[in-house]
Amino acid sequence: MTAEPEDVRLRGVTEDHLEIFLAFEHDPEAVRRSRFTPRPRDAFLTHWRTRIFPDPDCLVRTVTVDGEVAGNVVSWTQGGRRFVGYWLGRRYWRRGIGSRALGRFLTEEEPVRPLYADPFAGNTASVALLEKHGFTRVGEPDEEGFLLLVLDGPAAKTP
Template identity: 70%
Template sequence: MTDEHGEVRLRAVTDDDLEVFLAYEHDPEAVRRSRFTPRPRDAFLRHWRVRVLPDPDCFVRTVTVDGAVAGNVCSWTEDGRRLVGYWLGRPYWGRGIGTRALGRYLELERIRPLYAEPFHTNTASVRLLERHGFERVDTVAHEDDGHLLFVLAERDGAGHR
């Protein structure tokens, strides 16, 4: 997909991507919006190298824009639910890149229902999910924070949710 904002692609994650992901996870504004506590470098790399990348249940892709690492999209199963998460670096916010990247990812990740749990004040993430047909179904608590529970339901034979 190419437009005036660059070519958005998904590809397999490489070890070199992890340092970029780490920097994005430590961006103070991203932390504020997501209410996600960034991990120290060693814990971050261990998480990705030991838990995420080798796990056949995790379906993860690097998002690139004109070849540069913009972030990642990942799905995994937790407590019987298939969840999706994404993280883009701040230079890629507000440019439609998240919309295009998640759209392409959802073409590849066919498991439904698919859930997401954005922090309740992360309006950009909420809008992104709604744009792709996710519907708010509940709230969930993570530590002391309220997150919204969204679901992308299965389509019936007529293409309806």
């Protein structure tokens, strides 16, 4: 008997999701893999309330799994380029959830191409996820170890 596939969905972010996102950002293993310094609670909430929510250029969605908040996917413009990023709670890693969420975001939510991503090169799971969806590497990692990838056309079809 096989388990039922998990129901992965994207929905709008609400204020009550922020505390969950904050906990995910402070997970020590996520910090190690992403090389992202987690913000203190007040700075995190201020960032979301003053820079993410009111910015019409910022497209952000909550990822849910069977109705539970699992993380987020976001796109924004920086330096004339459109970027995508994502963050999932550790309990949702290695289950295909990131792949399904990113695939939906790329095909249903974010039409802009080229679309860039810049994960830490040592986060091999994140780099592989992006490549699975059709992103290609642009050069070598920068001096801080981050790798630029670009998606020029439609997202790759994934199961």
